[in-house]
Amino acid sequence: MTEVSVRNLWMEYGDQIVLERINFDVPAHSFVSLVGPSGCGKSTFLRLLLSQENATRGQICVDGEPLLPNPEPDRGVVFQKYSVFPHLTALENVLIGLEFERGGFSGRLHGRAKRNAQAEAMQYLEGVGLADAAQKYPSSLSGGMQQRLAIAQALIKKPRILLLDEPFGALDPGIRSEVHDLMLRLWWETKMTVFMVTHDLREAFYLGTRVIAFDRVRKREEELERYGATIAFDTPSDPAPFVTELATAEAAE
Ligand SMILES: Nc1ncnc2c1ncn2[C@@H]1O[C@H](COP(=O)(O)OP(=O)(O)OP(=O)(O)O)[C@@H](O)[C@H]1O
Ligand SMILES: [Mg+2]
Structure with missing residues (x-):
């Protein structure tokens, strides 16, 4: 609050x-x-x-x-367009926020830490109604889906x-x-x-x-x-x- x-x-x-x-x-x-x-x-x-x-x-x-x-x-931010990474899947787009936060210098997570982060990213995708699109790339998502993805990407950093x-x-x-x-x-x-x-x-x-x-x-x-x-x-x-x-x-x- x-x-x-x-x-x-x-x-x-x-x-x-x-x-x-x-x-x-x-x-x-x-x-x-x-x-x-x-x-x-x-x-x-x-x-x-x-x-x-x-x-x-x-x-x-x-x-x-x-x-x-x-x-x-x-503080998180969502712009009108282009805030998601085109070369990453929907799941990877959400996950990347946690990887930067928890993955140290390499920005990568491994083993259990990676599985936990993936589960958390999936929850955020579900929260914006994109669980079924987890493996898709932004280019195959509609404009509304891309904006929902951008929102999940911002929210996972709480x-x-x-x-x-x-x-x-x-x-x-x-x-x-x-x-x-x-x-x-x-x-x-x-x-x-x-x-x-x-x-x-x-x-x-x-x-x-x-x-x-x-x-x-x-x-x-x-x-x-x-x-x-x-x-x-x-x-x-x-x-x-x-x-x-x-x-x-x-x-x-
Ligand atoms: N980095 C900058 N250097 C110099 N001038 C800038 C810079 N950023 C913004 N401005 C100027 O500040 C003013 C406000 O710009 P801003 O982008 O905040 O407007 P806005 O209200 O968001 O407009 P819009 O509704 O078109 O998005 C404009 O005159 C712009 O040219
Ligand atoms: Mg503006």
């Missing part, structure tokens, strides 16, 4: 201010949807949360502690914070709503805090417990580089019906 607080965060590239004065707190087990026009700094903000880059000013704290300057395994950058943007509407409910179930079960960037407002409000919009306050051409985007809109949203179902089922147990 992880709280995140963002204090007076600024991000500048050279003379260009991308983000300015970003302040917010999210309680543990939030699902935050981030929206805003193209180029307003949503992916940049996710990179700051991952510590792939460091803010020019201000601070992000996780459970009260400032983020370390380099990426840590407690991140406390999961970052999603337009993860469902390329999926057909029918498949997308299935993956939405899968994502809500995984979020509910793991108690992770999720930050998801999306361009789809319906998706933002359906999945998010909170919807935050970044936008520039000043938009005149000559002002574009001198002012960054900041929070233009921030609101809790109603839980998705699927979350109410999950909560009711849990209460009945």
